[in-house]
Amino acid sequence: MTNFQNYLTTHELALIISRDVTTRDHADHLQPFNLKVASSGHETLGAGGKIYDIAALQLFQADQLRSLNYGNTNTTQPGRRVLAQYLHDPGVDNPPVASAPVATVQVGPDGSTAAIVPARRAMSWQLLDTNGTPVVRERYWLTFASGEIRTCTSCHGINLETQADQPTPTNTPLALIQLLNYWKTNVTLQTAITANQGSNYLQVSFIRRPAETGVTYHVQQSLDLANWSDIATYAASNIVLTAQAAEISRVGSPNETVTLQPNSPIAAQAARYIRLNVTRP
Numbered sequence: 001m002t003n004f005q006n007y008l009t010t011h012e013l014a015l016i017i018s019r020d021v022t023t024r025d026h027a028d029h030l031q032p033f034n035l036k037v038a039s040s041g042h043e044t045l046g047a048g049g050k051i052y053d054i055a056a057l058q059l060f061q062a063d064q065l066r067s068l069n070y071g072n073t074n075t076t077q078p079g080r081r082v083l084a085q086y087l088h089d090p091g092v093d094n095p096p097v098a099s100a101p102v103a104t105v106q107v108g109p110d111g112s113t114a115a116i117v118p119a120r121r122a123m124s125w126q127l128l129d130t131n132g133t134p135v136v137r138e139r140y141w142l143t144f145a146s147g148e149i150r151t152c153t154s155c156h157g158i159n160l161e162t163q164a165d166q167p168t169p170t171n172t173p174l175a176l177i178q179l180l181n182y183w184k185t186n187v188t189l190q191t192a193i194t195a196n197q198g199s200n201y202l203q204v205s206f207i208r209r210p211a212e213t214g215v216t217y218h219v220q221q222s223l224d225l226a227n228w229s230d231i232a233t234y235a236a237s238n239i240v241l242t243a244q245a246a247e248i249s250r251v252g253s254p255n256e257t258v259t260l261q262p263n264s265p266i267a268a269q270a271a272r273y274i275r276l277n278v279t280r281p
Contacts (some may be wrong), residue, residue, distance in 0.1 A: 001034030005147050010280050011091045012119045017176050020111035020169040023154035023162040031136050033163055038130050040109035046163025054127045056104040057113045059087040069140035089118040092209035095182040101132040112173030119146040186194050189276045199265035206276050207255050218277040
């Protein structure tokens with residue numbers, strides 16, 4: 001978890017987790033009282049009446065936007081206002097949800113949710129049913145610090161017991177496990193040895209998000225694990241390859257997989273080490 005939290009801090013991100021969003025405080029009657037996870041049937045019922053399916057958590061970020069210009073860009077009014085926009089921060093990379101509305105993460109089979117969100121940005125969200133219709137809406141804007149991991153038990157919190165007269169949920173959030181497995185796949189540095197004209201070369205691959213500004217990926221090499229030097233740097237659209245490196249491929253969007261190798265073969269040095277160092281000023 002330390003590596004993951006360092007990743008969040010470097011990329012100015014935070015993590016929000018809920019254990020079971022089908023639950024709420026026993027006295028909270030202002031939003032739907034009976035909720036069921038559409039994919040699994042897991043439910044919490046507090047009274048008779050309609051049961052609401054929930055399938056995804058949709059996220060919104062607060063953007064400061066100019067006032068209305070009534071279709072004429074030459075008459076834009078001064079000042080900005082804070083408006084809710086679908087989550088679009090380029091640094092955020094959550095597990096995709098097939099055929100789901102924009103800016104959503106899936107509700108886990110146990111009712112849990114987990115999502116990476118931008119730090120220092122007012123955020124809000126809502127639960128959607130299988131048709132993308134809002135069911136439960138967050139009442140406030142919330143802001144998180146870089147590297148922060150914030151966990152809640154349920155929708156809007158529980159004082160003493162849930163609407164079903166049950167204690168506060170203590171389950172291990174399955175949605176968090178899914179997110180961490182996805183993250184490990186998407187940020188792992190992969191190395192390999194490739195042959196070219198009878199010589200072996202060290203090859204390295206990593207994943208980055210080109211649209212994310214402020215983050216620089218440094219591919220570095222060392223002969224002694226003490227002194228490191230850049231052989232290539234990737235910062236948004238600014239890519240610098242030194243004479244010591246050759247880019248083999250760079251494909252994908254919005255996640256871009258970069259593969260490169262040092263220009264000199266392995267046999268040229270007694271030892272060589274490669275690492276990826278990600279920085280933000």
